Amino acid sequence: xxxxxxxxxxxxxxxxxxxxxxxxxxxxxxxxxxxxxxxxxxxxxxxxxxxxxxxxxxxxxxxxxxxxxxxxxxxxxxxxxxxxxxxxxxxxxxxxxxxxxxxxxxxxxxxxxxxxxxxxxxxxxxxxxxxxx
Numbered sequence: 721x722x723x724x725x726x727x728x729x730x731x732x733x734x735x736x737x738x739x740x741x742x743x744x745x746x747x748x749x750x751x752x753x754x755x756x757x758x759x760x761x762x763x764x765x766x767x768x769x770x771x772x773x774x775x776x777x778x779x780x781x782x783x784x785x786x787x788x789x790x791x792x793x794x795x796x797x798x799x800x801x802x803x804x805x806x807x808x809x810x811x812x813x814x815x816x817x818x819x820x821x822x823x824x825x826x827x828x829x830x831x832x833x834x835x836x837x838x839x840x841x842x843x844x845x846x847x848x849x850x851x852x853x
Contacts, residue, residue, distance in 0.1 A: 791816075 791812065799808040 794815075795808055795812055798811050799805060802808060802811075
């Protein structure tokens with residue numbers, strides 16, 4: 721009876737080691753695949769950010785050029801009305817100062833709020849992904 725139990729014990733050990741080896745390979749494959757998925761997600765997210773930055777820069781340049789043209793046209797219109805360049809420049813300075821105050825107090829807060837919401841959503845998404853796994 722001892723030889724049978726000894727062979728059964730060896731078969732169980734070899735079966736157990738093969739199961740452990742398969743499980744190790746499965747775990748290694750899962751870890752490797754999850755790393756690749758994270759790399760692809762990061763690549764996708766960074767390409768979206770880069771695209772948004774490039775579009776934002778292009779739109780900013782176009783808006784800057786448009787505002788310069790409109791400012792020059794406005795200066796000519798004000799000069800036609802007042803017929804004095806000094807008054808025209810003073811009116812333009814006042815208008816630009818009002819625009820700067822508007823941007824500082826209104827647009828800046830809206831921009832900060834959007835940036836904070838985006839950052840919180842990114843952090844929330846990452847923490848949710850960690851909890852799921």
